[in-house]
Amino acid sequence: MNLLELAGVKKSFGAVQVLNGVDLTVDAGEVLGLVGDNGAGKSTLMKSITGVYSTDKGHVRFDGIDVTHLDPGERREMGIEMIYQDLALAAQQDVANNIFLGREPTKRMLGLIPSFVDKRRIDRQAQEMLDQLGVHVPSVHIPVGMLSGGQQQTIAIARALTFKPKLVIMDEPTAALAVREVESVLKLIDQMRAEGIATILISHRLNDVFEACERIVVLRRGNVIADLKRDKTDMAEVVSYIVGAHG
Amino acid sequence: MLKLLERTHVRPESLAVLVGLAVVMAILSPVTGSGVRVFLTANNFFNIILASATFGILAIGATYVISAAGIDLSLGSVLGLASVSGAALVVTLEWPWYFAIIGSLGAGAAAGAVNGFIITRGHVPAFIVTLGMLGIARGLALIISDGRGIYGLPPEILFLGQARPWGIPTPVFILVAVALVAHYILAHTPFGHHTLALGDNENSARATGINVRRQRMMLYTISGLMAGIAGLIFTARVNTGDPTAGLSYELLAITAAIIGGTNLFGGRGSILGTMIGALIMGVLQNGLNLMAVQAYYQQMAIGAVLIAAVWLDQIRTRGRSLQ
Ligand SMILES: Nc1ncnc2c1ncn2[C@@H]1O[C@H](COP(=O)(O)OP(=O)(O)OP(=O)(O)O)[C@@H](O)[C@H]1O
Ligand SMILES: [Mg+2]
Numbered sequence: 236m237n238l239l240e241l242a243g244v245k246k247s248f249g250a251v252q253v254l255n256g257v258d259l260t261v262d263a264g265e266v267l268g269l270v271g272d273n274g275a276g277k278s279t280l281m282k283s284i285t286g287v288y289s290t291d292k293g294h295v296r297f298d299g300i301d302v303t304h305l306d307p308g309e310r311r312e313m314g315i316e317m318i319y320q321d322l323a324l325a326a327q328q329d330v331a332n333n334i335f336l337g338r339e340p341t342k343r344m345l346g347l348i349p350s351f352v353d354k355r356r357i358d359r360q361a362q363e364m365l366d367q368l369g370v371h372v373p374s375v376h377i378p379v380g381m382l383s384g385g386q387q388q389t390i391a392i393a394r395a396l397t398f399k400p401k402l403v404i405m406d407e408p409t410a411a412l413a414v415r416e417v418e419s420v421l422k423l424i425d426q427m428r429a430e431g432i433a434t435i436l437i438s439h440r441l442n443d444v445f446e447a448c449e450r451i452v453v454l455r456r457g458n459v460i461a462d463l464k465r466d467k468t469d470m471a472e473v474v475s476y477i478v479g480a481h482g
Numbered sequence: 483m484l485k486l487l488e489r490t491h492v493r494p495e496s497l498a499v500l501v502g503l504a505v506v507m508a509i510l511s512p513v514t515g516s517g518v519r520v521f522l523t524a525n526n527f528f529n530i531i532l533a534s535a536t537f538g539i540l541a542i543g544a545t546y547v548i549s550a551a552g553i554d555l556s557l558g559s560v561l562g563l564a565s566v567s568g569a570a571l572v573v574t575l576e577w578p579w580y581f582a583i584i585g586s587l588g589a590g591a592a593a594g595a596v597n598g599f600i601i602t603r604g605h606v607p608a609f610i611v612t613l614g615m616l617g618i619a620r621g622l623a624l625i626i627s628d629g630r631g632i633y634g635l636p637p638e639i640l641f642l643g644q645a646r647p648w649g650i651p652t653p654v655f656i657l658v659a660v661a662l663v664a665h666y667i668l669a670h671t672p673f674g675h676h677t678l679a680l681g682d683n684e685n686s687a688r689a690t691g692i693n694v695r696r697q698r699m700m701l702y703t704i705s706g707l708m709a710g711i712a713g714l715i716f717t718a719r720v721n722t723g724d725p726t727a728g729l730s731y732e733l734l735a736i737t738a739a740i741i742g743g744t745n746l747f748g749g750r751g752s753i754l755g756t757m758i759g760a761l762i763m764g765v766l767q768n769g770l771n772l773m774a775v776q777a778y779y780q781q782m783a784i785g786a787v788l789i790a791a792v793w794l795d796q797i798r799t800r801g802r803s804l805q
Contacts, residue, residue, distance in 0.1 A: 287688055308691025323689040325682035327749035328675075336679055337690030339672040350671040394690075 236299060238263040238313040238433050239402055244283055244293035246276075246457075253279045255457040266424055268448030270441065271479055276457040277437050278320055281404045285311045285317045298401065302440065307338065314401035318408050320437075322391045326380030330372055331361035333379050364393045369419060372424065384411035392420070402433045409443060421447050441470050453455045454479055491669070491752035493743045500762050507769030520772050528651055530763035532719070534764030535653040536561075536712045538757060540728070540735035541742070542664045543594075543708030545756045546701050549668070549749025550737055552608045554705045556597060556615035557735050561676040561728030563619040564590040564713025569632035569723020572639070579636040586714035587707060593619055594706015598699040608702075616732070623725040632723035643718025653715045660711060663680050665753035677701060681748025730781070746792055763787075 239261040246254040253276045261267050271277050282288040286294060286307040295303045302310055324333050332339075335357045361375045362478035370389040372382060379390055388411050397402050405424075409417045424434050424447045438444050444451060445465060453461040453476040461476040475481040487494055504521075507533045511521035517726065520526055540557045568586030571577045593615060600611045645652045668674040676697055680687040688694050709728070716727045742759030744751040770780050 247784075285689070306691070306693065307688060308693065310690045317689070319685070319689055321685065323683065323686040325679040325686045325749065327682045327745070328679055332675060332679075336675065336686065337673055337692050341672060344666075344670070348666070350673070352670055352672060352675060354670075 237261065237296075238265075239284065239296075240296040241280075241284070242294045242296075244295065244398050245291045246279055246288060249293060252282070253457050254290075257454075257457070257459055258460060259452065261433050261435060263401065263433055264428055265450065266434045266436065266448045268444035268451040269435055269437045269454060270439070270444060270451060270473060271454035272478060274455045277454055278406055280454065281317060281406055281435065281437065284310075284404060285315055311337070311398070314399070315404070316359075316395035316398070316400040316402070317404040318388075318391045318395050318406060320406040322387055324379045324387055324391060327378050329376050329378055330365075330382070330390055331358045331375040333390055334361045334364065334397055336394070338398060351474070360397070360441060361393070362399050365389075368393055368396070368423070379469055385413060385416055388412060389416070392423070394473060396427075402435070403427065404435045404437075406437045407439070408436070409440065410437060417443065441473060445470065455479055491750070492755045492758060495673060496741055496755060496762070499741070500765065503762060503765050503769070505635040507765055507772070511769060511772040516633060521769060526768065526772075528654070528769045530761070530764045531654050531657075532651050533767060534760045535651075535657040536716055536719075536728070537560045537731050537738065537763065538657050538714040538760035539660055539708050539715070540731055541738035541756045541760050542661060542753060543705035544732075544735045544739040544751060545742070545744050545751045546664070546677065546708075547608070547705045548736070548744050549681050549751025550677045550698065551684070552601070552698065553736075554594075554597065554702065555609070555612040555732050556593065556619055557705065557709050558731035558733075559616045559623070560590050560706055560709035561713040561716060561731060562725055563593060563623040563626075563691040564710040565717045565727040566623045566627040566632060566723040566725050568639075568714055569635060569717050570626050572636065573632045573634055573723065576577050579638040581634060582717065583714060583805060586717065587710040590710020590713060591707040592702055594703040594709070595699070597706065598702030602695045602698050620725075623727075627723060627725040627777065628632065631725070631727065633719065633721065634703055635721055635723075639714075639718050640721060641718070643715055643720070650790035653719065654668045655663060656711070656715060660708070661753055661757055668751060668753055671698075672734050673697075677752065681745070681751075683749075683773055707801065723761065733781075733784060733788065734760075734763050737784060737791065740788060740795075741791040746795070 237260040241259040244254055267293055269277055271330050286305060294301060297315060340353045340356050340463055341350050341472060342353045343349055357374050365372060368389060372386055374389045376410055376478055379387060387409060392408060409420050421443060424445040427434055436444060451463045451465060451473060452459055453473060489551035508519050508521045511519050514520050540561065543557060544554060564586040568582035571581040571585040597611050598616055600606055601608050642652050668677065676687060676692045680694060680697055684694060696705055717723050738759035739756050740746055741762055742752065742755035767780060
């Protein structure tokens with residue numbers, strides 16, 4: 236059974252048709268590369284998977300359940316996480332709170348008053364997660380907005396991995412990273428595959444895509460125009476699909 | 483001390499302004515018969531807190547919506563609507579005394595819920611919706627009361643405004659209780675975290691699964707509820723459901739929140755800071771009263787403080803981002 240299954244997904248913004256009936260499947264533990272020109276609809280497609288956008292037509296199934304009408308919180312609960320292209324971090328909130336945003340663990344204050352956010356636990360677990368990822372930030376107490384672009388990107392990655400996801404969507408996760416950090420993200424994807432976590436990697440850097448992904452899907456003007464096995468294709472072919480020069 | 487301020491997100495500057503202002507007012511205020519500065523008498527101290535209590539509670543509502551990058555311009559008018567709604571039920575309709583509480587709090591929360599509903603469902607900017615509500619609530623208050631004060635409330639209600647258990651006016655107890663609960667919710671619950679995150683970056687809130695629409699709906703309802711509580715206290719203090727109560731109080735409330743450190747653009751807010759802001763406004767008003775400065779000039783002073791506070795904040799944040 237497929238972990239994720241999209242069938243006939245359509246989406247338009249006003250008069251602009253962005254997705255024209257997309258079919259796509261992803262297996263558990265699979266690493267899929269999604270490529271396409273600027274404006275091809277990659278981010279829009281991924282946001283319809285996480286529920287940030289509702290689809291006009293079509294179905295999204297995850298883990299055997301139709302999630303088309305679930306909200307982003309419910310889909311996160313089921314194990315869909317996404318690192319957004321714009322990162323979607325709250326700049327004035329601190330690192331730890333960002334990692335736990337929407338998932339704050341609570342306890343009773345003085346054993347009495349309910350809904351007390353367990354800040355100590357948030358700080359400790361956030362620090363553990365960052366250590367595990369080998370990320371260095373000065374402190375989990377500083378506002379995310381004061382970190383560098385690359386550091387912010389790793390905070391977004393930490394947030395996606397903290398809650399035992401089944402599928403992690405990464406929208407340009409390496410765009411702001413130095414060479415060494417890019418390598419560690421690719422290594423991380425490998426590690427996730429070993430743990431059975433599926434990944435969809437969106438990137439304009441085809442080298443990275445070929446290194447990390449066994450399967451590559453090309454989106455062009457809101458249609459899937461190619462679904463290729465890494466071992467049976469090459470960069471030239473993928474590029475020709477991206478620019479629409481194929482066939 | 484500094485650590486406590488930091489933990490509660492209170493700006494040390496606002497505390498300094500409060501102390502400085504109090505010193506200035508003490509020096510400038512006239513001397514009583516027994517040779518004490520009027521400003522420094524215990525009675526005057528309670529006057530300040532009593533006056534601050536009404537718009538202090540409004541300022542709590544303002545803090546919630548502003549730190550979520552919203553605004554509520556209808557606070558003062560909803561206070562007036564709540565004041566006459568409670569009084570009309572008990573005085574005009576002769577229902578039991580507790581309907582003054584139900585009526586005031588209910589009218590406030592309902593007006594806030596209407597704001598929230600139109601903002602979230604109709605995608606009309608909060609600025610416009612609450613500006614419209616400013617007119618609607620005031621008009622409704624005048625209609626309900628036929629343009630006159632509704633006088634003569636039962637003693638149970640007067641207790642909420644005029645009694646002094648242990649020598650301290652009841653509204654002070656109410657303000658402190660409301661402020662503590664509001665502080666707990668904003669600083670220590672998921673609801674508070676979500677409020678600040680929503681004001682910080684709506685995309686972030688949505689992406690992490692926060693129900694943005696429900697959050698906003700609740701925030702405007704809370705803001706209205708605060709106006710309801712303030713309206714009840716007002717009624718009890720003057721023994722009248724007054725349709726003109728809270729006129730231009732939104733100016734005081736928003737100013738108190740902003741000088742207390744709430745980020746006008748969302749993402750940051752502290753109830754304790756707001757309380758200091760409310761005291762600053764209270765001291766300013768009281769001091770000007772004691773010096774017999776005309777009310778017209780006081781309005782100008784308060785407006786100027788609001789603009790100056792935001793201006794200074796802009797200079798400071800610009801300076802920071804240029805570094
Ligand atoms: N919220 C929105 N409102 C209106 N139009 C939108 C919105 N989001 C995306 N679009 C439009 O949809 C199209 C596809 O955008 P999308 O962001 O999905 O492309 P993409 O493949 O991710 O591009 P890139 O590689 O540049 O990130 C673009 O033409 C864009 O202008
Ligand atoms: Mg994109």
